[in-house]
Amino acid sequence: MERSAVPFPVHRDDPLDPPAEYAALLDGPPVRVRMPDGSEPWMVSRLADVRAVLADPRLSADDQLPNFPHVLPLPPVPGALSFLRMDDPEHARLRRTLTAEFTVRRVNLMRPGITETVDALLDAMVGQGPPADLVSEFALPLPSLVICRLLGVPYRDHDFFQDRSAESLRTDITQEEAGAAFGELAAYLDGLVAEKEREPTDDLLGRVARRVRAGDLEHAEAVAMARLLLLAGHETTANMIALGTFTLLRHPDELDRLRADPALIRPAMEELLRYLTIVHRGTQRVTLEPVEVGGVTIGAGEGVIVALAAADRDPGAFADPGVFDPARPPGHHVAFGFGAHQCIGQTLARLEMEIAFARMLDRLPGLALACAPGEVRFRDSVVYGVRELPVTW
C-alpha cells in the first residue's frame, strides 16, 4: 500500500528552519503531498531536481491550468499575477520589456542613492531610540522607498500599498479578504498607470506607460506588471533584512566574524538567502506532459510544488545544510528560483541587503534584540518573516 501523502503546507517548529517534515524528504525523490482542498500534487525538494524542474519547459507556470496547486488564498484571475504565471513566449515578451531596467550595470548606478536612504533611515531610527522596531523603522521602509523611486510610485501612499500587499499574501485570512486587498491595490495602480499614460514620467512605470501608448503593451498588462514589481520589490527584501538580522543576532560568533571582516558581507548575504529561503511554500508548476524527475515519472497534468526552502537545505548539495555559515563557499541556492522565471530583481535585492547589513553593523555596534527571542512573532504569509523585531544598540 502506498504511504499516505504528507500534508502541505506544514508549519515551521523552529522559525529559522524549514519544517521538520521536510527533513525526511530531502534526500528523496518527489513525493505526493496533500493540500487543504484534498488534492495531491507532487513536491520536489532535492536541489538537482528543483533546478531540473524549473528549467524544464514541459512544466507550466500557468495558474489557469487545471490541477495547478495554488498556495495563495487569492482566487486565480487570468493574468493577475503578470508574467510570473505565464509561459514563454508570452512570459518572455512581457519580461523583456523590463529586463533592461534591472541589469547589473543599471542597478549598480543605484548604489549611492540606496546608501543615502539607508543612512537616513538609520539616522532617524537612532534619533528616536533605542529601542526601535527594526521592521517598521528600517527593514520595510528601505525597499519600499527604493521600489517607489524606481517605479515612480508616490511614497506618500506607502502605508496604503504596504498594507494591501501584505494582506494579499497572508495565509490566515479568507479568500474574500485577501481578494479585496489585492483588488484595492490593483485599482490604485490602474489609476497610477493611466495617469502616466496621459503624461509619461521619467521612471520605470513611465517608460512602461510609453509602451502602452505606442501599442506594444496593453494597459491591463502594464497594471499587472506594476503590481508584481511593487509587491515583489518590497515584501521579499524587507523580510530578508528583518529575518536576516534576527538570524545574525541568534548567531553571535558569526556576527562577530562578519564585523571583523567586511569582505564577508557578500558571502554572508548568499548564505542568509540560502539558509532562510523566505518564499517558504516554494513555487508551483503543472506538467504539460509526463516528466521524469529524480527517478519518478510524474504524469501529464499533475500539480508540482517546488520546495525551494527544502532544496536549499539539501544535504546532497550543501555540507551541513542546517548550519548557518557566513563563510560558506559559493554554491547555487534557489532562493531566487531558477529557470526562465528566476527573480528579475535579484541584483537590486542583493544590493539593498548588502548595503543595509553593512551600514547597520557598522553604525550599530551594540545591536541586540530588545526582547526574548521567543517573543518575536512570525508572519503567516507566503513570504516568511517577522512581524516586528524590537532591537536596541
Next chain:
Amino acid sequence: MSRLSVDRDACRGAGQCAFNAPELFDQDEDEGLVVLLDAEPPPGLLPSARRAAEACPNRVIVLAEAPERGERG
C-alpha cells in the same frame, strides 16, 4: 584555450552572468540580455566563468574547457 559561448535567445536577463563574472559578461542596454565580452577567458577567470555558467538559470552559457596541460599530462 577554453571557449565561452552564449545563446541570447534563451536568455531571460536575470543577470547572474554579469554579477558572477563582470569581466566576461555584460547585459545590453535595450533588453538586458547577455553580452559576451571575452569568448576566450584567461585561465585566471575560469573559476568565475564556471560559476556564471553553473548559475545561469537558463543554461545560456556554455563553457568548453581546454584539457589541462600539467606536468602529469
